[in-house]
Amino acid sequence: MASEQRSAPVGASSNQSENPAINKTPEDNKVDVNKANTSSQDGKCKLHDVFTTFTGYEWNTFTSYANFTNWLHRPVDASALGVFRMLYGLAMCIDIAEERGGSQMDIRFGEPQHCHFPLFNGMRALSFPLMGCIYLIMWLGALGITLGYRFRLSCLLYIVPYWYIFLLDKPAWNNHSYLFGLVGAILLFTHANRYCSLDKLLQPSMPDTVPYWNYFLIKFQFFLLYMYAGLKKFTAEWLSGYAMSSLSQHWVFTPFRTLLSAELTDLLIVHWFTAIFDFTIAFFMTWEATRVMATPFMISFHLMNSRLFVIGMFPWVCLAEVPLFFGFSWPRRISFTRLTNLALGNKSPVQQQQTQPLSTANTKECVKDDARATDQIAANTNKNPTSPCLTAKLRTGLILAYCALQLFLPYSHFITKGYNNWTEGLYGYSWNMMVHTYDTVLTSVRLVDNNNGNVHYLDPYAFTEYDRWTKHADMAYQYAKCIEANISEDYARDPQASPLSSTNISIYFDIWCSMNGRFQQRVFDPRVDLLKAQWSPFKHTSWTLPLLNELNHLRPKLKTMTHEVLAWSNYSDVIFVADFPGLTLDNYIPADLTNVTLTILAGNVRYKSDDEDESYFLTAGKSFVLKSGETHHITTIGQKPSSYLYTFMNKTMIDNELLIDDYNNKQLKPWLPLWDEFRNRLKNYKQFLKHMANCLLYLLYDVPIPMEVRKRN
Numbered sequence: 001m002a003s004e005q006r007s008a009p010v011g012a013s014s015n016q017s018e019n020p021a022i023n024k025t026p027e028d029n030k031v032d033v034n035k036a037n038t039s040s041q042d043g044k045c046k047l048h049d050v051f052t053t054f055t056g057y058e059w060n061t062f063t064s065y066a067n068f069t070n071w072l073h074r075p076v077d078a079s080a081l082g083v084f085r086m087l088y089g090l091a092m093c094i095d096i097a098e099e100r101g102g103s104q105m106d107i108r109f110g111e112p113q114h115c116h117f118p119l120f121n122g123m124r125a126l127s128f129p130l131m132g133c134i135y136l137i138m139w140l141g142a143l144g145i146t147l148g149y150r151f152r153l154s155c156l157l158y159i160v161p162y163w164y165i166f167l168l169d170k171p172a173w174n175n176h177s178y179l180f181g182l183v184g185a186i187l188l189f190t191h192a193n194r195y196c197s198l199d200k201l202l203q204p205s206m207p208d209t210v211p212y213w214n215y216f217l218i219k220f221q222f223f224l225l226y227m228y229a230g231l232k233k234f235t236a237e238w239l240s241g242y243a244m245s246s247l248s249q250h251w252v253f254t255p256f257r258t259l260l261s262a263e264l265t266d267l268l269i270v271h272w273f274t275a276i277f278d279f280t281i282a283f284f285m286t287w288e289a290t291r292v293m294a295t296p297f298m299i300s301f302h303l304m305n306s307r308l309f310v311i312g313m314f315p316w317v318c319l320a321e322v323p324l325f326f327g328f329s330w331p332r333r334i335s336f337t338r339l340t341n342l343a344l345g346n347k348s349p350v351q352q353q354q355t356q357p358l359s360t361a362n363t364k365e366c367v368k369d370d371a372r373a374t375d376q377i378a379a380n381t382n383k384n385p386t387s388p389c390l391t392a393k394l395r396t397g398l399i400l401a402y403c404a405l406q407l408f409l410p411y412s413h414f415i416t417k418g419y420n421n422w423t424e425g426l427y428g429y430s431w432n433m434m435v436h437t438y439d440t441v442l443t444s445v446r447l448v449d450n451n452n453g454n455v456h457y458l459d460p461y462a463f464t465e466y467d468r469w470t471k472h473a474d475m476a477y478q479y480a481k482c483i484e485a486n487i488s489e490d491y492a493r494d495p496q497a498s499p500l501s502s503t504n505i506s507i508y509f510d511i512w513c514s515m516n517g518r519f520q521q522r523v524f525d526p527r528v529d530l531l532k533a534q535w536s537p538f539k540h541t542s543w544t545l546p547l548l549n550e551l552n553h554l555r556p557k558l559k560t561m562t563h564e565v566l567a568w569s570n571y572s573d574v575i576f577v578a579d580f581p582g583l584t585l586d587n588y589i590p591a592d593l594t595n596v597t598l599t600i601l602a603g604n605v606r607y608k609s610d611d612e613d614e615s616y617f618l619t620a621g622k623s624f625v626l627k628s629g630e631t632h633h634i635t636t637i638g639q640k641p642s643s644y645l646y647t648f649m650n651k652t653m654i655d656n657e658l659l660i661d662d663y664n665n666k667q668l669k670p671w672l673p674l675w676d677e678f679r680n681r682l683k684n685y686k687q688f689l690k691h692m693a694n695c696l697l698y699l700l701y702d703v704p705i706p707m708e709v710r711k712r713n
Contacts, residue, residue, distance in 0.1 A: 053289070069388040069396040072216060075209035077329035082148070082195025084218070087320035088183060089146030091313040092158065094681065096142060099177065099312040100165060102135050102688035105695075106707040107465070113489070115463040115482035117170045117475045119426075125168055128705065132695025134161045139692070145187065148197020155188035170475060171466035173428030175225075176314035182221055182406075183317070190214040195331070213399055215324060220403055222321050223282040228410050228431035230279025235435075238275060241267040242517040242555060243437055251671050252304045277301060285325045298322055307672075309434070418537040421472055421523070422515055422547040441520055441575065442512040443470055445483070450504045458483065470511045471523055473541040480507045480530035507531050512577075517555050519578035519643055521548055526583070548578050548641055554601070561645070571650045576601075578643040584635040589628050592652040596626040598634075603642030606635045 048059040061071045096102045108114065109131040116125050125131065138161035144154025162181055166173070191210040193199040200206050237243070241263075248257060248265035256265045277297065284294035299322065302315035323330065388396075410431050413424035423436055443460040461467070463486055469475035488503045510526040524530075528543040535541055558576050565574040579585055589596055598607070600618045607624060608615040609632045618624060626632060626646075636642040697703040 065393070065396070066388055069392050070386065072213040072396055072399065073211045073388065073392050075207075076212050076215065077332070078191060078194035078208055078210040078214075079196070079331040080324055080326075080328045081190065081192045081210060081214055081218075082197060083331050084320055084324055085148065085187060085192035086146055086196060088187070088317060089142050089144075091317050091320065092142040092180065092184070093139065093146060094685075095180065095313045096135065096139050097685045097688035098681070099172075099174070100135075100138070100162070101172070102139075102691065103684035105132060105135060105688070105691040106705075110705075110707040113463055113486045115479055115486075116168055117464075117466070117469065117478050119167045119170060121478070123164075123168055128707070129695040129698045132692050133699070134164065135688070136692045136696070137161050138165075145184075148193040148199050151193035151197065151199055152188060155184060159184040159188060169466070170426065170428070170472075171464070171468035173426070174311065174314075175229075175428060175431055175433045176311060176317070178429045179221070179225060179314075180317065183218065186217045186221065190217075213395070215328070217399065217402070218321070219286075219324055221406070222318070223286070224406055225318075225431060226278050226282040229433050230275055230277070232410075232430070232432050232435055233271075233275035233278060237516060238271055238435055240555075241271045243435055244270045245437075245517060245559075247308065250308055252307050285322070291325060295322065416537050417540045418535060419472070419474055420540070421544050426472075426474075427468070436515055438471060439514040439520075440467065440470060440511065441514075442510070443467075444510040444526075446508040446510065446526075447483075447487075447500075448506040448508070449500050449502070450506055451501045454499075454501075456499060470509075471513060473524070473535060473544045474537070476509055476524060477530060477533065477535040480509070480533075483507060484531055505531070514576075515547065517558065519548060519551055519554075519558070519576045521545070521578045522580065522583065545580060551578055551602075551641070551643060554643070565647050569649070573648060573650060575646045576643070577645065578641055579634070579636045580641055581636050581639055584633050586631065586633050588631045589626055591629045592650065593628055593648045594651050596628060596646060596648040597623055598626055599623045599645050599647070601643040601645060603636060603640050603644075604638045605642050605644065606637055608633045608635075 051057075051059045061067055101108050106128065109125055110128040114125075116123075118124075126134065137157050141154045141156070141158025141161070144150060145158060159181065162184060166177060166181055191207075191214060194206055194208060194210055233239070245266055247253070247270050248262045253265055253269065256269050260268065281294060281298055281301075284290040285298060299319060302318050305311065306315040409429060410425075413420055413430075416425065419426045423432065424430070425432075445458040445460045447456040447458055448454070449456070460470075463482060464479065469479045484503075484505065484507065487498075487500070487505065491498045491500060491503050506529040508526055508528070509524050509530060511523040512520045513523050514520045522545050525543045525545055530543075533543050561576075562574055565572050577585065598618075600620050600622045602620050604620075605618050606615050607618055609627075609630055611627070611630055616624065634642075634644070694703070694705045698705050
């Protein structure tokens with residue numbers, strides 16, 4: 001009986017169709033469909049798990065606008081944000097006296113004829129006493145941010161003067177200056193005063209949590225800083241190793257020089273590794289699996305930068321941002337109160353947390369020990385999402401718009417064509433950090449009196465201490481207009497004392513500069529009167545001469561020839577020059593230069609000396625010995641640019657050889673002159689406070705202000 005029951009199905013199956021789908025009942029088909037759906041869901045779950053593993057975020061967070069809004073607005077602990085607020089405010093208090101120019105207010109704003117380079121031409125600097133009050137307001141705002149007192153008012157008091165001073169002088173811009181202003185503006189809209197602040201002390205009922213977007217915006221801004229800094233370096237210009245060609249000589253690279261030569265250290269460590277580091281470090285810090293491993297590199301990188309470059313508070317602000325990647329509640333675990341309780345044998349922090357609930361209903365979930373716990377809360381919320389309110393949706397839209405704007409601006413140079421010179425865009429908001437280095441050998445400002453044709457030469461830095469105008473057309477145009485206004489003012493005050501016969505003048509700039517190891521070449525067309533030139537932020541500047549990239553293939557040769565000439569003696573040197581067709585270089589050979597030789601590398605030139613009536617036609621490969629103490633003229637002829645070099649011996653260095661030896665035998669500078677740096681910063685701060693006090697005394701009691709006058713030639 002049992003065998004019949006077992007054989008019956010076998011016999012039945014042999015008499016039916018071989019197609020399994022025909023033999024299955026409707027119930028069987030339903031089971032197969034459910035299995036397929038289950039398999040599909042398992043595949044999606046695995047994909048979502050992979051996404052979560054590599055990003056640290058739940059997939060469902062980004063599947064809908066509502067989920068994303070809820071994710072941005074979920075409550076998280078405010079303590080880590082509060083610590084960042086304090087460190088940022090403290091750094092800005094120091095920065096005001098240094099990079100913001102607080103210690104040199106008298107030089108920067110005390111001279112009525114000092115030229116400024118505003119982003120918007122209608123902007124003007126206030127009088128020195130009023131600028132002192134502007135700095136005082138900004139300082140009080142930075143102090144209020146540090147202490148967390150009347151937080152939003154303090155942020156306004158800081159960022160409004162900050163952006164005014166920032167936009168007033170483009171030559172003072174740095175990428176981190178732009179970053180400081182953005183972070184200050186972001187903090188204005190956050191609740192960073194809900195931890196370790198006077199506001200929290202005065203209002204204990206203030207929540208202990210903040211919406212997550214408070215963290216998100218700051219972390220996004222720094223993420224963009226690193227990523228774009230890396231993207232800007234992934235170019236042949238940077239990866240070729242010409243931007244920082246001698247940085248490896250600094251002591252911080254000593255460990256690398258034990259394994260690599262100086263040139264390989266410059267190429268592999270300074271250029272290649274830095275490009276990879278900048279682009280990837282933000283991703284590694286965001287990904288939990290690599291965060292701990294990446295943190296020592298992040299800290300070392302910024303500490304090295306603090307030694308390599310004079311960049312103020314930038315490394316320290318970046319270091320203050322690093323802990324934001326390590327969750328939200330870590331400061332509570334190292335708070336002074338808990339350490340005291342542990343030392344005194346009081347209740348443990350866990351027991352205190354159980355017996356003393358926090359001030360909000362959601363805080364118990366939101367002050368977990370790490371960010372993953374908070375993200376799990378968000379994941380649970382996404383499973384049962386609630387529709388966010390209209391205000392939250394609008395805020396999310398504004399956050400996304402801000403992020404899109406910051407992503408776009410560094411690549412908006414196709415719109416602002418007037419700021420494109422040898423490099424694209426205004427330096428300071430494009431994250432082109434240390435990508436280009438310049439070597440300027442000649443800056444000439446020529447004034448022509450149009451009434452009598454007399455030519456006068458002006459000290460290029462007579463009305464400014466900056467030199468960035470020599471490389472950017474917008475600033476050169478502004479400087480020419482400022483020079484004209486100052487000269488006209490002097491002429492109107494005392495026409496007899498002026499060397500000019502009228503204010504009908506023309507101004508020409510002749511500036512020779514090299515970028516990233518190229519030839520020395522002109523930046524602007526020296527034949528264009530800048531007072532009559534046209535400039536627009538949205539149009540290409542016709543009187544800016546292009547970078548001679550067609551000569552880039554000669555850069556390795558220039559480096560080799562430089563090493564050869566420098567090997568002749570301790571006093572030999574070389575300068576490489578390139579010029580455009582139709583232009584003439586007027587060059588005077590000082591008497592302290594000997595054995596001066598001109599060698600043509602490419603192109604055709606005509607040489608003429610003031611002491612000779614005859615001119616000479618020189619082609620590639622020709623050399624010509626020049627006399628010291630004479631002026632000569634080299635005109636590029638033909639249709640192609642010319643390139644040539646000067647080799648010479650410096651007689652002054654030879655005569656002062658003993659002094660040079662004494663200098664070389666002096667004790668080397670200390671590696672970490674921390675005490676000297678502290679004293680300099682303390683001196684700057686005292687000077688800054690004195691300027692503010694003098695300005696207040698002048699406005700309140702009409703006390704005269706003692707000012708330091710910048711020397712002019």
